[in-house]
Amino acid sequence: MSGDELALIEEAFLSNWIAPLGPHVDAFEEEFAAKLGVDHAVVLSSGTAALHLALLIAGVEPGDKVVTSTLTFVATANAIGYTGAEPTFIDSERSSWNMDPQLLAEELADAAQKGQLPRAVVVVDICGQSADWKPIRELTDEYEIPLIADSAESLGATYGDRAAGTLGDIGCFSFNGNKIITTGGGGMLVTDNGDWARQVRHLATQARDPAPHYEHSQQGYNYRLSNLLAAVGRGQLRVLEQRVDERRAVFEYYQDAIGNLPGIEFMPEAKFGRSTRWLTCLLVDASLSGVSPERLLQEFAAENIEARPMWKPMHLQPLFRDAQYRGGKVAEDIFARGLCLPSGSSLTEQDLQRIASVFRSVFPDLKKPLVA
Ligand SMILES: Cc1ncc(COP(=O)(O)O)c(C=O)c1O
Known part of the structure; x- marks a missing residue:
């Protein structure tokens, strides 16, 4: 801990915002988005929850194919499994230990020929190091496939002058206890797409439709982070x-x-x-x-x-x-x-x-x- 967290938690207690919403949730999102240079950040209960919602927002459905890195923690692949999609795993390159862009090019060319393009590509930034995003981005742009960054392990890393996790369409981070900054458990989803950020907030709060009563037209999740933990996250972000x-x-x-x-x-x-x-x-x-x-x-x-x-x-x-x-x-x-x-x-x-x-x-x- 940096030392600031206790004062921030105390502030949360005194304000009585003991809920998965509140001023620290809003401020943590704003400060995180500003630090990474993205338009929107949505704080969630874990990095796995961020990945799950990223895949749903990207349109992944049961039976779809999702291409991802083989060298990763199981959470990446589990999130694909939650959607009912099938993962295809890609080997690493020696220079970064992350997904080999050349192999991704071969995989997408083959898939295009068979008419079986993946619904999304999830690239992992492993152990604090960014993948080689430029050629990967060019490929997913060419085939018009949503690109998701699993940067759970790499908050604070850079690719050129950009923050790791901001080079795809959606980026996912973790604040699990072992991560570079932590809220004990928590995650963040970032995107420049305001409509997607709104949909993620909706899905993460049980997908309640606007109505005076409880109205639901879509399956939702209980994936928001508590205001108390967001207070911890703000203190941690200051010392990243x-x-x-x-x-x-x-x-x-x-x-x-x-x-x-x-x-x-x-x-x-x-x-x-x-x-x-x-x-x-x-x-x-x-x-x-x-x-x-x-x-x-x-x-x-x-x-x-x-x-x-x-x-x-x-x-x-x-x-x-x-x-x-x-x-x-x-x-x-x-x-x-x-x-x-x-x-x-x-x-x-x-x-x-x-x-x-x-x-x-x-x-x-x-x-x-x-x-x-
Ligand atoms: C590569 C990777 N993706 C996703 C996650 C999941 O994050 P969380 O534990 O916050 O669900 C982790 C770590 O825990 C991870 O190492």
Whole structure:
């Protein structure tokens, strides 16, 4: 927390707006839209809810096809499932670990030839890094397909001079507890389309039609965020840039401390944008290092340090065993060799030294001294 949140929550209490609407909800949306340079922001109960409503607004219906990134957290694909659509997964490119635009081009060309274009494309900005949006946008414009950004993990990242999450028709963000800024749980949907923003607010509040009684002509959802949590979000938004700097400093510490180890390769920062380094991710090549990622995970666990494997690609998940997949083995390789290190902005220098010393104990011939 930044320190401002408690005063903002107190203000919400004193105003008695303890509801999924109120002045903090409105102000959080306005401040978020202004920070990202978009016309409209709608605050919701989770990033998953934002994705679900984004797909519905894009016109996705049961039986439709939706193309998305295979290297992601399951929430992206689950939201597609909620609509009754079928996901098609696309492999990553090496330079960003995000959807390979060339593979998307092939997928859309094939689909067009078969007369089976997807109803929407959902591109994920993974682990704090933007995808390569320009060629992706050109493709979806050419085929006139709505483009949705799942930037749940990448608030604060940039693509050129634009904020990640603003390069599609709709962008989705998460304020889950592990995200770069958090409301405990929450999400945001952004768009420049005022009519869509209005529809999202309508759907998120049980789709109540204008009438003196309760009148409903459409299925709605209870997806709005509480005024209390929006107060937390406003305090958090004030320190977003600081949090990005802190995450990047954590990454730089690791790079200095363990970057010279054999077989260690950090997630690259693509030339087209600035990553937040939401997670410090790396690949471990056991044939060069003599140490497997699994062994490192065990060593961390023995020291009560939480490190994790990278996301398991969606096309390898039992849940999506029947889904279509286009690509090779890039995401599979990132999963097989990938590790996510503790990356929180509250990590102290002592914490970082302790984490780096686990590497030192497993790689005893480490020549370079650990950073002080
Ligand atoms: C890529 C991605 N998409 C969507 C989500 C869903 O966000 P939430 O947890 O707020 O529903 C997450 C994380 O939780 C995520 O990592």
